[in-house]
Every structure is written in structure tokens, then in C-alpha cells.
Amino acid sequence: MGIQGLLPFLKNILTPSHIRNYRGCTVAIDAYCWLHKGAFACAEKLAAGEKTDMYVYYCMKYINMLLSYDIKPILVLDGCHLPSKKNVEKKRRERRELNRKKAAQLLRDGKRKEARDALVQCIDITPQMALELMNACRDKGVDCITAPYEADAQLAYLSQTGIAQVIITEDSDLILFGCHTIMFKMDTSGAGMLIQNKDLNKAMKLQDAHYTFDKFRYMCMLSGCDYHANLPGIGLSKACKAMKLTRQIDVRLILKKIPMLLNIRNLTVSAEYIEGFIRADNTFLYQLVFDPLSRKLTPLNPYPPGVKAEDMHYAGPPMSPDHAFQLALGNMDIQGNRIANFDPAPRSQSWINDTEKTPYLLSIWDPNYKPRGQVPEGEEPTRPSTKGKEVLLQAMGISKPKANEQRRKSEPPLKPIKKGWFR
DNA sequence: TCCTAGTCGTCAT
DNA sequence: CGACTAGGA
Numbered sequence: 001m002g003i004q005g006l007l008p009f010l011k012n013i014l015t016p017s018h019i020r021n022y023r024g025c026t027v028a029i030d031a032y033c034w035l036h037k038g039a040f041a042c043a044e045k046l047a048a049g050e051k052t053d054m055y056v057y058y059c060m061k062y063i064n065m066l067l068s069y070d071i072k073p074i075l076v077l078d079g080c081h082l083p084s085k086k087n088v089e090k091k092r093r094e095r096r097e098l099n100r101k102k103a104a105q106l107l108r109d110g111k112r113k114e115a116r117d118a119l120v121q122c123i124d125i126t127p128q129m130a131l132e133l134m135n136a137c138r139d140k141g142v143d144c145i146t147a148p149y150e151a152d153a154q155l156a157y158l159s160q161t162g163i164a165q166v167i168i169t170e171d172s173d174l175i176l177f178g179c180h181t182i183m184f185k186m187d188t189s190g191a192g193m194l195i196q197n198k199d200l201n202k203a204m205k206l207q208d209a210h211y212t213f214d215k216f217r218y219m220c221m222l223s224g225c226d227y228h229a230n231l232p233g234i235g236l237s238k239a240c241k242a243m244k245l246t247r248q249i250d251v252r253l254i255l256k257k258i259p260m261l262l263n264i265r266n267l268t269v270s271a272e273y274i275e276g277f278i279r280a281d282n283t284f285l286y287q288l289v290f291d292p293l294s295r296k297l298t299p300l301n302p303y304p305p306g307v308k309a310e311d312m313h314y315a316g317p318p319m320s321p322d323h324a325f326q327l328a329l330g331n332m333d334i335q336g337n338r339i340a341n342f343d344p345a346p347r348s349q350s351w352i353n354d355t356e357k358t359p360y361l362l363s364i365w366d367p368n369y370k371p372r373g374q375v376p377e378g379e380e381p382t383r384p385s386t387k388g389k390e391v392l393l394q395a396m397g398i399s400k401p402k403a404n405e406q407r408r409k410s411e412p413p414l415k416p417i418k419k420g421w422f423r
Numbered sequence: 424t425c426c427t428a429g430t431c432g433t434c435a436t
Numbered sequence: 437c438g439a440c441t442a443g444g445a
Contacts, residue, residue, distance in 0.1 A: 002437065004427090036437075041434040058434075119431090170433095170437055185438090223426095233445080235426050 003220045006172040007184065009236045010087040018200045019069060019183065021189035022166050024217075026360060026372060027183075028073040028158040029168035030151055031144075034059040037135060037215040046129075047103065047119045055129060056136050058146040063142055066250050071189065071301065072361055074164060077130050078151045079327055082332045084227055084283065084314050098191070104329050127333045131340060134330045138398040140341065143364050145292060148324050151302050152177050153287035160300075162373035163364065168192075173226065176217050176284050177300065180374060204240055210247065217284060218254065219243045227280035231267060238262055251278060279314050288316030290328040292364040293371075296322045329365075
């Protein structure tokens with residue numbers, strides 16, 4: 001789902017780019033995207049419950065590519081389901097079950113090709129699969145973090161706090177959560193399409209003075225999002241038109257004026273619709289995320305005055321700090337069962353390089369870790385002089401050694417952790 | 424012109 | 437998940 005048609009709507013500000021332009025930066029990854037694509041390589045085995053690590057290798061192709069460009073990847077995984085999405089999850093489960101039965105019948109009939117097509121439709125990314133990927137990443141010294149709830153909100157938090165300079169995903173919802181810079185459609189070579197939060201006003205064709213990010217988010221939500229349906233007959237174009245025509249900033253008043261702004265007579269905006277809209281908006285603004293620095297739960301954005309966490313149960317019910325921490329580390333599954341014993345503490349003693357100059361290259365769980373911060377505006381990825389030099393250095397094979405590279409070479413083997421069958 | 428709902432592809436040989 | 441598209445308002 002996501003926001004239907006958002007990427008085509010933003011095509012004017014989507015720019016082709018390459019991840020090598022972010023050398024020395026941190027990139028946070030929506031792990032689900034890679035896991036889902038990687039699962040296609042071994043759909044039959046996964047459906048049959050056979051052991052396979054094909055999807056792990058698929059994901060590690062991307063990780064290794066990023067490491068080769070001296071980029072620090074942070075893998076972000078999904079945590080608990082939001083209460084509002086329980087129904088969606090149930091429907092997906094039922095759809096997978098249906099396709100599973102369909103595939104079994106087709107297989108009995110000897111229709112192997114059609115059976116595979118049905119099998120592919122019942123692919124499920126299990127927490128065990130996510131754990132295998134996390135273990136493979138941590139073997140390489142790559143940070144992983146499981147969000148308390150949706151990875152989307154967690155990725156946006158890493159973007160907004162300057163922990164990550166780029167977010168890699170296929171999900172257009174990340175734009176609404178307020179990420180600064182996102183790369184979509186990145187291939188295994190590192191080429192993709194970049195979108196920046198600061199350009200969204202151009203996509204709406206709104207003057208800077210009249211543009212707010214709130215307006216952009218309302219536009220998207222009016223066209224329908226995962227948390228709330230659209231008004232009948234309203235898509236992105238009409239929603240954009242409505243947001244251009246009003247200077248109102250109060251959500252309730254904007255919504256009440258929609259039929260007038262768009263000249264649609266038989267359209268009524270019910271009180272229920274408005275309240276649902278505001279709950280959805282709050283889910284984008286205040287969903288609970290995990291702050292790896294303070295090791296505490298926090299809303300994606302600070303609550304406005306007078307609002308308390310208890311008012312926001314739909315944006316993620318509060319959980320105990322230790323539960324959230326163990327979930328974030330990947331030691332606990334969403335049912336609360338212990339599934340691993342990863343302890344980030346021993347690693348913090350082992351860094352002896354020039355990490356004083358580059359504390360942002362440490363593990364996010366290291367007490368000395370510090371976010372790199374936002375990349376100065378306009379500095380990347382289109383800086384011709386730098387681009388040319390990088391190409392030249394690579395062609396000459398004399399790319400200067402980076403702290404990142406030295407760190408990886410001198411890294412001691414991690415203490416043994418429960419790894420299952422992955423070598 | 425815009426919205427909607429449905430179908431197809433994602434890997435890799 | 438998005439891309440693409442036929443069909444309807």
C-alpha cells in the first residue's frame with residue numbers, strides 16, 4: 001500500500017544518484033525490502049520449510065557493496081505490529097494461507113509452474129529470517145536495530161537525529177515520516193533514485209512561503225494511507241489542489257473545507273473521518289521509536305504541550321525500557337521470547353583507532369558513539385569536483401585509506417553468539 | 424484529467 | 437511494496 005502513486009507524483013524531484021556519493025557517511029536500511037526480494041530466490045524452499053540462506057547472501061551483496069564504498073550501514077528491522085494494523089496483518093496471513101493451499105493443490109495436479117506462482121504469493125518474512133540476517137551483519141561488524149514498532153518510524157528517527165545521512169527503502173511512506181534524504185530503487189551496484197525532504201515544495205508547486213511539511217503530509221493522507229482511508233474520489237492530484245487553495249493550518253478546519261475547496265457537492269466529511277485522520281497524523285508524528293544513544297523509547301517527534309504517551313496508544317503502546325532495548329538488539333522476538341544473547345558492551349573496549357576524529361563510525365551501541373549530523377545542504381550528492389576526484393582515485397587504484405577500512409581490518413572476532421545454521 | 428481496482432514482478436538460471 | 441493499465445467518472 002504506502003501512498004498510491006506518490007513516487008510518480010514526485011518524479012520532478014527524484015534524481016538519479018549513486019551511493020558512492022555518500023562515502024564516509026552512514027546509511028540506514030529498511031531491511032524488509034531486501035529480505036522480501038531475497039526471499040524470491042528461494043521461495044520454494046522457504047514455503048517447504050527447508051533450510052536456506054540464499055536470502056541472507058542476497059542481502060549481504062548489498063551490505064558488501066556499501067562497505068566497499070566506506071559507507072557505514074545500519075540495518076533496521078520491524079518490531080511489533082501497531083494496534084491499528086492488526087487487521088491488515090490478519091488479512092495478509094489469510095491471503096498467504098490461501099495461496100499455500102492453492103500451491104499444494106496445483107502441485108498435486110502436477111502443475112509445477114503455476115504452483116510456484118502461488119508459492120511466491122505466500123512468502124512471509126519471519127522473525128527467524130530477520131535474525132539470520134542480523135547475525136550475518138554483526139559478523140561483519142554491521143550495526144542492526146529492531147524498531148519497537150514500524151521500521152519506517154525508526155528509520156526516520158535515525159535520519160532526523162543525524163545518525164544516518166541516507167535512508168535506503170522502497171516504501172514511499174518514509175517520505176511522510178520526515179526523512180531528510182532517501183534513496184529508492186537502489187540496485188546491487190549502488191545506483192538509485194534520490195529524494196530530499198527540502199525539495200517537496202517543488203513537487204507540490206507551492207511557493208516556499210506557503211509550503212509546510214504538514215501540508216505535504218496532509219496531502220498524502222487525504223489520498224489514503226496505511227493508517228486511514230481516503231475520501232471517495234480523492235487522489236494525490238485533488239489533494240494537492242486542495243492544499244494549494246487553503247492557507248488554513250488547523251487540520252480540522254482544512255478537512256471541513258475540502259468539499260468546498262474542490263467543488264464536490266455530494267461529499268461529506270464526517271466527524272469520525274476527521275478523528276481518524278488526526279489519529280493517523282499522530283501515528284506519523286509520534287510513533288514510538290528506540291533511541292540507541294539514551295537506550296530509551298521516545299516518540300519520533302516530541303509531544304506537543306499537554307499531550308501524554310497514554311493519549312497515543314495507537315501510535316505504539318508504551319513498553320518497558322528493558323523490553324524495548326532487548327527487542328532493539330534483536331535478543332527478543334515480538335512475543336517476548338529470548339532468541340539471542342547479543343551483548344554490545346564488549347565491543348566498546350576494542351576501538352583503538354582514530355575514532356576520536358570519527359566517533360560516528362563506531363557502533364551505535366558504543367558509549368563513545370556520536371552521530372555525524374546532517375550533511376550540509378547542497379553538498380551531496382551532486383558536487384562535480386568531488387565526484388571527478390573519486391572516479392580518478394578509483395581508476396588509479398590509490399583511494400586513500402579510510403578510518404572505516406582500518407577499523408574493519410583490526411576488528412577482533414565477535415564473541416560467539418547463537419547463530420543457528422548460518423555459517 | 425483524475426481516480427480505481429486489478430494484475431504483474433521482485434530472484435536468477 | 438511499486439509499476440503498469442484498462443475502464444469509469
